[in-house]
Amino acid sequence: MRLADFAPHAGANYAQKRNFDMGAGAHSHVSTLSPYLRMKVLDEGDVCRAVLDEVTAREADKFIAEVWWRTYWKGWMEQRPAVWTAYRDDLTRLHNEVQTQSGLRQRWEAACLGQTGIKPFDHWAQELVQTGYLHNHARMWFASIWIFTLKLPWQLGADFFLRHLLDGDAAVNTLSWRWVAGIQTQGKTYLADPSNIAKFTDGRFVGVQGLAAEAQPISAPSAPERQPISELPPYSGAPADRVGLVLHSDDIMAPFHDTLGITPVTTAYFDATAAQSPWQMSPMVAEFRTALLRDVSPDAVVLENDASLADWAAAHQLDHIIAPHAPVGAMRSVLRRWRKSGDTPITEVRREIDTAAWPLATAGFFKFRKHIPDLLSKFA
Ligand SMILES: Cc1cc2nc3c(=O)[nH]c(=O)nc-3n(C[C@H](O)[C@H](O)[C@H](O)COP(=O)(O)OP(=O)(O)OC[C@H]3O[C@@H](n4cnc5c(N)ncnc54)[C@H](O)[C@@H]3O)c2cc1C
Known part of the structure; x- marks a missing residue:
């Protein structure tokens, strides 16, 4: 709905006005789609497709570039996971x-x-x-x-x-x-x-005093060497296996079980975001995700901890668990732990769009940007 409303405005209007921050409740020059892209209710292909139905690629050039900035950052981090580890330390x-x-x-x-x-x-x-x-x-x-x-x-x-x-x-x-x-x-x-x-800010904050007049770069170690994005082992279950799907806080949709030819007998959801900070998460984040989960997968069982994964797998007599791939972040560590300690094998599945786009984030965005037309022709 939000995407359909915004799509006709993703051309010249966005290019001219996207930098104006009009304040809470008035962010009409931008899409505010980021929470949905973040949870993968939408992917970059879905958003670009909807926009290109309404405006030309040329008109939407700025918007489309912003959408792929997100992908670029994801791919860049995926190839340098030590940057996240250093931040957490x-x-x-x-x-x-x-x-x-x-x-x-x-x-x-x-x-x-x-x-x-x-x-x-x-x-x-x-x-x-x-x-x-x-x-x-x-x-x-x-x-x-x-x-x-x-x-x-x-x-x-x-x-x-x-x-x-x-x-x-x-x-x-x-x-x-x-x-x-x-x-x-x-x-x-x-x-x-x-x-x-x-x-x-359209004159909302005029004559702000006391801001730093210069910004000297903060010193930090240089970025680690790029490493290849790991290949994921293919799903190896037998056709008669009972398979459970675990959605999680890095992919609440996981639209791939059709392509794998699997119908999960049960679906669960795990949110790992509390593990990404030593302080408490805002309850708004959890409320937003709970509401989203109720929309996209109303019957999903919410897993509270590691033990509830084992209970869920046992209750449904699962032979296999599939889960959407967890990129660099808190959920990745959870899936690793589950794979090591659990009795039921877990297969992670990465979306095709991520498999295609992330390895292209080798250097700066401007190099990545050259691949956007190709990515659009494949996924939008
Ligand atoms: C300090 C800082 C922290 C940020 N933290 C996050 C974050 O945690 N999560 C996040 O999704 N974005 C983050 N951004 C990027 C950007 O601010 C948001 O994606 C954008 O404001 C979301 O609003 P929108 O959906 O209305 O964007 P729109 O302008 O409508 O853009 C459409 C989509 O393009 C992507 N996008 C837009 N701008 C950027 C950008 N600068 N970098 C990467 N992707 C972009 C988003 O997915 C967004 O939904 C951060 C930017 C800064 C400067």
Whole structure:
């Protein structure tokens, strides 16, 4: 519904107005589809197909490029999983520092509560907590002020986003924060500028004072060597096997059992997002996902922990479990653990679109972008 409403506006209107952040409840220049893409209720092919039914590829060029930015970040991270591991290690250390250093704790709390005295920043912190969404430009300004004006560690800001965004994504969020900090594109930072904020908030925040005047890149180790994306072993169950499907917080749809020729006898769902932060997730994220699950798979059994997976498999006498592939992030570790400790074999299945697109994220986005027409002809 949201996609159908937005599709006719994905051409010139989007290209001209997408950078304007009009505030909560008024984000009509952008699609706000990211939580659905994040949970894979929609994939990039679905979105581009709907848009290309309404406007030409030329008109939708900017929108289509943004949609594939997401894919690019996913593919980039998939080939450098150590970046996520390093972020998680940093976060564990910073969690400890926040507990033990009262100065850091107070500055971090003020930023998360929107009590810094920087009016637009405080507004965005509260908008994020109250709605689970921020406009892309607000995310850029917010991250820049967090890092360069408030001088807080970028990892704590990325964690704040990941706990509250309905579209919070291990790859897209981490790499976007790294990009603002000048780590992702070496030496290139993003500086929030008062006149740019005034213009693109349509005059809601004019004459913001006290922002950093420069943004020196944050020092960090260079990106690890790229490694090939792992091949997944094919499904090896027998035709008569009783198969269960586990949907999860990185793919709530898993539309592949038709192509595998399998009809699962039961479906379950597991949400791993609580494991991605040492702090509590926003309840809004869980509420959004529960509602989504009720829409897409109303009969799915919600698994609470590792033991409930074993109980579910035993109750349905499962010979085999299939699960959508878990990209870099919290769910990947859960599936690894289950595979090691469980009695029922688990086969992960990656979507064709990801198998085709992710390996193309070898270097910068502009190299990746050359493949978009080909990806569109295959998947849109
Ligand atoms: C610091 C920071 C953190 C971010 N964290 C996340 C995150 O956790 N999850 C997430 O999905 N996006 C993240 N983004 C990217 C972007 O802000 C959101 O995808 C976008 O704002 C979602 O709103 P929309 O659906 O209305 O986007 P639209 O403008 O309508 O774009 C359509 C789709 O394209 C993709 N897209 C758009 N802009 C970007 C972008 N800059 N990078 C990657 N994909 C993009 C999204 O899937 C989006 O739904 C982050 C950006 C920044 C600067």
